[in-house]
Amino acid sequence: xxxxxxxxxxxxxxxxxxxxxxxxxxxxxxxxxxxxxxxxxxxxxxxxxxxxxxxxxxxxxxxxxxxxxxxxxxxxxxxxxxxxxxxxxxxxxxxxxxxxxxxxxxxxxxxxxxxxxxxxxxxxxxxxxxxxxxxxxxxxxxxxxxxxxxxxxxxxxxxxxxxxxxxxxxxxxxxxxxxxxxxxxxxxxxxxxxxxxxxxxxxxxxxxxxxxxxxxxxxxxxxxxxxxxxxxxxxxxxxxxxxxxxxxxxxxxxxx
Amino acid sequence: xxxxxxxxxxxxxxxxxxxxxxxxxxxxxxxxxxxxxxxxxxxxxxxxxxxxxxxxxxxxxxxxxxxxxxxxxxxxxxxxxxxxxxxxxxxxxxxxxxxxxxxxxxxxxxxxxxxxxxxxxxxxxxxxxxxxxxxxxxxxxxxxxxxxxxxxxxxxxxxxxxxxxxxxxxxxxxxxxxxxxxxxxxxxxxxxxxxxxxxxxxxxxxxxxxxxxxxxxxxxxxxxxxxxxxxxxxxxxxxxxxxxxxxxxxxxxxxxxxxxxxxxxxxxxxxxxxxxxxxxxxxxxxx
Numbered sequence: 001x002x003x004x005x006x007x008x009x010x011x012x013x014x015x016x017x018x019x020x021x022x023x024x025x026x027x028x029x030x031x032x033x034x035x036x037x038x039x040x041x042x043x044x045x046x047x048x049x050x051x052x053x054x055x056x057x058x059x060x061x062x063x064x065x066x067x068x069x070x071x072x073x074x075x076x077x078x079x080x081x082x083x084x085x086x087x088x089x090x091x092x093x094x095x096x097x098x099x100x101x102x103x104x105x106x107x108x109x110x111x112x113x114x115x116x117x118x119x120x121x122x123x124x125x126x127x128x129x130x131x132x133x134x135x136x137x138x139x140x141x142x143x144x145x146x147x148x149x150x151x152x153x154x155x156x157x158x159x160x161x162x163x164x165x166x167x168x169x170x171x172x173x174x175x176x177x178x179x180x181x182x183x184x185x186x187x188x189x190x191x192x193x194x195x196x197x198x199x200x201x202x203x204x205x206x207x208x209x210x211x212x213x214x215x216x217x218x219x220x221x222x223x224x225x226x227x228x229x230x231x232x233x234x235x236x237x238x239x240x241x242x243x244x245x246x247x248x249x250x251x252x253x254x255x256x
Numbered sequence: 257x258x259x260x261x262x263x264x265x266x267x268x269x270x271x272x273x274x275x276x277x278x279x280x281x282x283x284x285x286x287x288x289x290x291x292x293x294x295x296x297x298x299x300x301x302x303x304x305x306x307x308x309x310x311x312x313x314x315x316x317x318x319x320x321x322x323x324x325x326x327x328x329x330x331x332x333x334x335x336x337x338x339x340x341x342x343x344x345x346x347x348x349x350x351x352x353x354x355x356x357x358x359x360x361x362x363x364x365x366x367x368x369x370x371x372x373x374x375x376x377x378x379x380x381x382x383x384x385x386x387x388x389x390x391x392x393x394x395x396x397x398x399x400x401x402x403x404x405x406x407x408x409x410x411x412x413x414x415x416x417x418x419x420x421x422x423x424x425x426x427x428x429x430x431x432x433x434x435x436x437x438x439x440x441x442x443x444x445x446x447x448x449x450x451x452x453x454x455x456x457x458x459x460x461x462x463x464x465x466x467x468x469x470x471x472x473x474x475x476x477x478x479x480x481x482x483x484x485x486x487x488x489x490x491x492x493x494x495x496x497x498x499x500x501x502x503x504x505x506x507x508x509x510x511x512x513x514x515x516x517x518x519x520x521x522x523x524x525x526x527x528x529x530x531x532x533x534x535x536x537x538x539x540x541x542x543x
Contacts, residue, residue, distance in 0.1 A: 055317075098346060105317070107346050110337060116307045117342055120314020120322075127276070127296065128318065147338075150304040154311065157302070 027066030059114025060139035112145030156190025198222035280326030374492025428472035454535035
């Protein structure tokens with residue numbers, strides 16, 4: 001595991017332990033996607049409302065802690081601020097608020113919303129002749145929602161080549177409604193599809209920069225909770241819990 | 257009134273290149289002139305109301321003044337969470353213009369009746385709710401609100417009330433003030449025509465509200481000492497009146513039941529006692 005990913009995961013674990021909140025496994029599965037997107041997109045942590053910036057939207061909003069720790073890593077705010085996560089009066093809620101957190105472009109939480117707004121943004125930029133791009137992470141569990149597929153149809157029909165959907169294929173729905181063969185589904189919906197190791201920042205970055213004349217999908221094949229074996233082996237128990245002191249020590253050890 | 261929507265959009269598009277129309281595969285033929293005159297500014301997105309609303313939020317974020325247009329029940333009852341979160345919670349401006357409110361699609365039955373839209377929208381923080389009762393009201397109120405940065409819900413109706421009233425966003429209208437009257441009839445939208453026919457010789461006051469949110473509390477308070485009856489073929493106005501006026505209003509209009517009848521708008525209003533005779537009987541009983 002490369003250094004940013006390990007550092008961000010350590011922050012997630014420590015903040016989750018400190019606050020008593022957090023969806024740790026779902027945060028862990030998007031860290032490399034976040035690092036790749038924020039390495040590729042045009043943005044300025046010193047000026048989050050820069051008018052020429054690209055847009056990132058976390059449609060699977062319950063991975064907010066992962067987004068906060070990544071934004072802190074890229075310099076949007078000090079990581080120490082995030083330790084108030086989920087507390088009354090904190091600006092760092094368990095789901096992000098775009099009016100409170102620099103770098104957050106859309107307040108998300110209820111699944112299936114961010115993708116549609118991302119499509120509208122991409123359409124707006126295209127309509128205006130702007131070169132701004134839109135990146136959105138959608139979870140495979142979130143893809144149980146019909147709005148995901150509505151939005152994909154519209155994006156393809158509008159030839160939104162400035163839109164990239166990163167699909168977190170962490171198989172979170174294996175116990176109910178799995179989204180099997182997402183590559184074929186996205187392709188059938190009219191997307192340019194790349195399937196990559198979702199924990200390889202370089203591979204994700206290369207997929208993000210591939211030229212395409214239509215909307216792009218990056219199927220990021222991830223392991224929910226990786227690299228912590230305790231999480232990977234019990235993802236449902238860990239879905240929404242924070243580690244106690246002993247568990248924190250174990251999980252930090254499993255990061256190495 | 258739908259033609260007025262087209263004409264007003266044509267007028268505004270000429271001076272505001274950020275006005276853009278997102279349609280749910282309805283009224284497209286009626287807007288052919290708009291599409292010819294302003295290519296690429298009417299986007300017929302598809303029959304996907306949830307995505308229509310989410311996209312409008314995105315278009316607003318990208319600097320546009322989006323106008324979503326489709327059929328009332330599908331974009332309000334079905335897409336309520338998109339309106340609540342993507343527009344209202346995220347504070348992205350958008351104007352939702354619907355047709356088919358209340359019983360305008362009477363013949364299509366209960367799946368196409370929509371009398372909850374105004375109240376559903378009224379309950380959302382930041383939302384403006386307008387029910388024009390004439391072409392003039394639509395033109396003035398749409399023009400006043402479409403680019404103000406707020407989410408706005410507007411119905412266009414199949415009929416009009418037939419009166420020429422003063423129009424200002426957020427201001428109610430005293431249609432008739434009867435000296436010494438103890439009863440005030442409050443209404444909104446095209447059904448004002450039936451209300452006026454019903455009350456032509458009754459000693460009552462008549463108040464009219466094209467803007468349901470923000471409701472004109474100042475005007476209501478002037479009549480708070482009277483007994484208020486809300487006559488309306490949708491929820492929303494009654495709740496707005498009761499939320500802002502200390503006098504508990506009574507209501508005449510919808511039963512707690514689906515309307516399982518077809519026919520015309522007039523047929524349904526007659527069945528519900530919302531024709532002139534039914535309204536007169538109810539208002540007269542209060543005297």
